[in-house]
Amino acid sequence: MIETTDTTRARPNAPFGMRAPSVHAGAGPLPQFTYAAGTPDGDLPGADAFWTWRRIMAPLYDIAVHAPAYLADFQGAASWFHFDRMLLVTTDAAPHRLRRSPMTIARTAVDHCLIQRHSGAGWRGRLGTRDWSAGDGDVSVLDLTQPFDLEAEGATAGVVVPRRLLAPLLGTVDALHGVVAPGRSPQGRMLGDHLLSLSEQARQWPRRNAVVATTATVAVIAACLQPAPDHAVANLTERAPSLIAIKRHIEERLTEPDLAPETIARDCGVSRTNLYRLFEPMGGVAQYIRERRLLHCYAEIVSPAHAHRRIGDIAYDWGFPDETVFSRAFRxxxxLSPREARAARRDGGPAPLRGSRRGTADALELDTPDLWLRALGGR
Structure with a gap:
């Protein structure tokens, strides 16, 4: 079952970077998108329920089940609410695996954080190279510009907030990826209760007060995550200014062919040992530089604005002088290869929902979360 109250529509599989329909404050309830399948309230059997769930959550994660046998019994429900400058997302689904890979990061091209309260078994897995978990009652922070590979079970109530809204109050947003405020801590309880209350009131919340709710939520997030709720968060915050400054330095110089750990350490005034330590959770500084360059290459290769350019020229501009080496790294x-990525976007992007015809109402509505998520970046 799919319900949406947002009457604005755009064609499905919109080109990379396309702005979603604007959602203006006004009378009536918040724009909302609700989906339930494989449940008593749903209207799809298990396998179809899973593929629909995968499509709806694709703006946030790539989703899989542990084995094909799990498809028959899959159940999932999700609700998205548009608060003008943030999104509220509630989910409750059977056990599944979710990943945010470099390809997903490049495809969605958003700079947001997901802050959510977990109910039930929770989430566990890997954030980059480190083990991670968040259990019943805990509140976690995931940076959607960073990769992760997790097992998920139970319900969540969370908000997607653009980094630029958090930065003025927290300052150290980069350091918050993977932070968990325990449900037993005062900060965890306060932030968790706020997210639950927000999800309970969202259906009745007046659209004209959406920005007020966003401002209050960002303030509560900042109050509960700074000062840090535990020693692990404190350690992250302590080293964050250096990491943020170094990442900014790297981003500004990604097109320079001589960008290397030695020059970064010299320009930023840190030792190579400390530089390697800071980037160890991301696979190392050289790996971080390579992935950032590849993400920019991916964005330009699939962008209609760069469709006339040779792939080799794009690669060269982002520090890959050898097109063969670049193609291997890209794959x-x-x-997939750079040419396959360009062809997929030229042919209309990701395949439509199985069982749906491109352009049908259901396929159109299933793009709503993706359009909303991208639109946050332009506000």
């Missing part, structure tokens, strides 16, 4: 990172 390792994204699972």
């Amino acid at each position: 390792r990172c994204f699972g």
Whole structure:
């Protein structure tokens, strides 16, 4: 079952970078998108329920089940609410695996954080190279510009907030990826209760007060995550200014062919040992530089604005002088060649929902979360 109250529509599989329909404050309830399948309230059997769930959550994660046998019994429900400058997302689904890979990061091209309260078994897995978990009652922070590979079970109530809204109050947003505020801590309880209350009131919340709710939520997030709720968060915050400054330095110089750990350490005034330590959770500084360059290459290769340019020229501009080496690195990172990525976007992007015809109402509505998520970046 799919319900949406947002009457604005755009064609499905919109080109990379296309702005979603604007959602203006006004009378009436918040724009909302609700989906339930494989449940008593749903209207799809298990396998179809899973593929629909996968499509709806694709703006946030790539989703899989542990084995094909799990498809028959899959159940999932999700609700998205548009608060003008943030999104509220509630989910409750059977056990599944979710990944945010470099390809997903490049495809969605958003700079947001997901802050959510977990109910039930929770989430566990890997954030980059480190083990991670968030259990019943905990509140977690995931940076949607960073990769992760997790097992999920139970319900969540969370908000997607653009980094630029959090930065003025927190300052150290980069350091918050993977932070968990325990449900037993005062900060965890306060933030968790706020997210639950927000999800309970969202259906009745007046659209004209959406920005007020966003401002209050960002303030509560900042109050509960700074000062840090535990020693692990404190350690992250302590080293964050250096990491943020170094990442900014790297981003500004990604097109320079001589960008290397030695020059970064010299320009930023840190030792190579400390530089390697800071980037160890991301696979190392050289790996971080390569992935950032590849993400920019991916964005330009699939962008209609760069469709006239040779792939080799794009690669060269982003620090890959050898097109063969670049193609191998691109395939390792994204699972397809640069030419295949360009062809897929030219042919209309990701395949439509199985069982749906491109352009049908259901397929159109299933793109709503993706359009909303991208639109946050322009506000």
